[in-house]
Amino acid sequence: MSTFSGFLDEIEYVSIDRFTQLNFRSKAFFLSHCHTDHMIGLNEINSEVQLPGSLYLSEISKVIVQRRYPAVKNLVILKIGEATPISFAISECDEIDQSIGRTSVTAIPAGHCPGSVMFLFEQGNKRILYTGDFRLYREDIEGIIALKKFHENINLDCLYLDSTFLSLDYAYFPKQRESINTIIELTEKWLEANPKNIVYIRPPANYGYEFLLVQLSQYFKVKIHVTNATFKDYVYIPDIDTYISNNPYHCGRIHLCPSGNANQWKLRKSLCLPKLDERHICIIRPTAMKWRKLAANDIHYESHAEVPNSYSVCYSNHSSHDEIKFLIQYLRPKIVKLNVVPNNVCQKNAMYGVLDEITKEYQTDEQKIDMEVQESKCIEYNFHRITSIATKSSISLEKDEISLLKVKKRRRI
Ligand SMILES: [Zn+2]
Ligand SMILES: [Zn+2]
Structure with a gap:
């Protein structure tokens, strides 16, 4: 079950798989697939309350959204494997960084259910991959053209990962x-x-x-x-x-x-x-x-x-530990952030322990230091952002936003 807040720390004004009022400060929206824990908030959309930006999704997801939530407008189909410029719904009075005008997204098949995709965001030199839920095997991953460059010579700055089975208890699942x-x-x-x-x-x-x-x-x-x-x-x-x-x-x-x-x-x-x-x-x-x-x-x-x-x-439509490990070590991201974090503190710590074991196999000392710095920035950034939103609009923090903060704080210590 996804615990992701919808926000990327690295790219502003996008919300993925979360469509609550808290996400309405975003100016472009993305849906990875049509399972209910990734569609939170879409049921609140009506003729008076619309998403303040386009909703990008796969062709199959579009059909499902149109049927289930007919009030949701501005659906934009992403072609698989093609980098598509994102159009942000920016009004003239918005004072925001011009770099957001140079942001693209590539939809990548995720193998989780019909129409499920990952999103690769590229903005200037930043490259972020959000997996959504996925089930991909080694041969699938090696065959994805949009990901090859990360294996060869380009840095992936951050991987937002479906960590449902990031546990040594689930090293293997049959295909x-x-x-x-x-x-x-x-x-x-x-x-x-x-x-x-x-x-x-x-x-x-x-x-x-x-x-x-x-x-x-x-x-x-x-x-x-x-x-x-x-x-x-x-x-x-x-x-x-x-x-x-x-x-x-x-x-x-x-x-x-x-x-x-x-x-x-x-x-x-x-x-x-x-x-x-x-x-x-x-x-x-x-x-x-x-x-x-x-x-x-x-x-x-x-x-x-x-x-x-x-x-x-x-029977699993999420990748096993070994499949997740292959993806991480193939892409060699500078930072990995987990989209499915258990509530239980012991399980949570164990999950981060497993992640550390996987990343330390490829990270240089320099990258480890970089990761520490990046994580600290995220904590401050997230804290500032969430508290300012909460104060301005009197929206109480959602549970997973708070736990996200706690995890990051704990990891900094
Ligand atoms: Zn799912
Ligand atoms: Zn029956």
Whole structure:
């Protein structure tokens, strides 16, 4: 879950994946992908309250935003891999640095869900990469042309990183293709055992399983049953619309229609087919969190001990520790800032410890000193900015803004 405030310390007047009133001092907006923790504030936009600048996003994200938040205007599609000049909504009375007129952004595929992108910002000599949520393998990263220069000879000043699994507990995840194949095998076995049998895919979250849904539908050549809410979001997306149905009687025997019940294992009865005998139900739970200490050749699924015909399958749409490590060491950024920081102090410290281990492998002594100086600047800058905003507009600080400050202060000590 993203804890990013939306602001970059290095480039002013942009907000990414945050659209609250606090972000309204920005003059250009960016959306990396359409999961709810990256769209905070868009639901508050209406005919009277508009974002004070354009919203840059991928083609697929545009379709989703238009459907879900029709009041949001000035959507600008970014072409993948092309540096696009950013147009800031500046009024004549704004006294701001002229350098912002020379800012460009490049959208880079992030492999997290349909339409998900990273943003590479370039302003004068500053280069900042914001990953959003991502799942990229070594070969994906090596194939991205916009990133090659950082591996070869250009400095990346700062990397804002999806650190969801920046932990040695999650060194390895099977590739999504492998996880999907396992889910297909389990599904096929169950469906072939009895014509009345039905498979319920019960993920722990409502979003993030789009690739799975498409692959299941293509393999079994049936539509997958989804909830009305999911259907409304996806029905206009060319990559997904033909693979889903919101009518459980007009689709195949595969359902991805989560109930919202926290303890999904106990939910043996079918919600969308209430007359179905529970003995015909198989539950498959794609999840990443429980798969600690997995190694490359380990079996990445298990049956649930107490619930018959139920399986957990390791499935992640965020990169593992080893994939994150490869990205960092490939790009060799001067500074890394974490977008997903746990509340728990021990976990937070452990995460920064893992990050230090990764960066110290390539950083020279000179870069380490530079990093210290840069971090101190950020603390002062952030503190000044946030307190002045809070004072001027009486907006209380958001929790993650405060924790961001605390983390930075702690790290300076
Ligand atoms: Zn996401
Ligand atoms: Zn269903």
